[in-house]
Amino acid sequence: MKIKNSLKALVKRHRDNRVVRRRGRLYVINKTNRRFKARQG
Known part of the structure; x- marks a missing residue:
């Protein structure tokens, strides 16, 4: 996961x-291609 x-x-x-x-945190999630994950905050 990228921050x-x-x-x-x-x-x-x-x-x-x-x-x-x-x-309270923002996340990027992807159900079909799970390698796209990121977090902010």
């Missing part, structure tokens, strides 16, 4: 990427 200041560029890398808020 980044900005998730905007990572979301655009794959069409199935989603930004999700969990416990």
Whole structure:
């Protein structure tokens, strides 16, 4: 999992990427291609 200041560029890398808020943190998750994972905060 990558930890980044900005998730905007990572979301655009794959069409199935989603930004999700969990416990005050922002996550990028992808159900179809699980290698696209990132966290902010």
